[in-house]
Amino acid sequence: MAASDLAAAARAAIAVLASLGLGAGAGPGRAADPEPPPGPQRAVLDADGVQRIRIVGGDYFFRPNHIVVKARAPVELTVNKEPGIVPHSLVIEAPDQGVAVDLALDAAPKSVRFVPAAPGRFAFYCKERLLFFKSHREKGMEGVIEAVE
Numbered sequence: 037m038a039a040s041d042l043a044a045a046a047r048a049a050i051a052v053l054a055s056l057g058l059g060a061g062a063g064p065g066r067a068a069d070p071e072p073p074p075g076p077q078r079a080v081l082d083a084d085g086v087q088r089i090r091i092v093g094g095d096y097f098f099r100p101n102h103i104v105v106k107a108r109a110p111v112e113l114t115v116n117k118e119p120g121i122v123p124h125s126l127v128i129e130a131p132d133q134g135v136a137v138d139l140a141l142d143a144a145p146k147s148v149r150f151v152p153a154a155p156g157r158f159a160f161y162c163k164e165r166l167l168f169f170k171s172h173r174e175k176g177m178e179g180v181i182e183a184v185e
């Protein structure tokens with residue numbers, strides 16, 4: 037029993053050393069992004085006439101970050117946050133579109149609904165900022181909603 041625990045501990049230590057060695061030796065590209073950017077994503081029009089799409093926010097991105105919807109029809113965004121201690125939010129300020137959203141994100145999904153008043157593009161972003169650091173928006177937490185005919 038004790039001997040096998042020791043062997044397991046030794047294997048774990050070797051694995052850690054090996055990964056450290058690889059980390060030091062490998063250049064950029066080692067931690068390649070597993071998901072390539074998906075490009076514009078169209079909200080799905082459900083039978084109840086609501087266009088639905090899911091968004092995930094994390095450090096420091098929204099996925100997807102380009103959403104295409106139909107103007108003058110209800111849109112429901114369901115948003116959650118990846119696990120982590122950094123707070124995130126989802127904000128939309130588009131008075132011309134009649135859209136105002138200010139939502140603190142959580143691991144559990146939250147939904148907001150709005151109706152874009154006309155075709156056009158408007159931004160969504162995270163309003164968080166730690167002290168004097170760059171805002172999350174400046175770090176990449178923003179996206180665009182494109183309302184089309």
Ligand SMILES: [Cu+2]
Pocket residue numbers: 123124125162163164172177
């Ligand atoms: Cu954020």
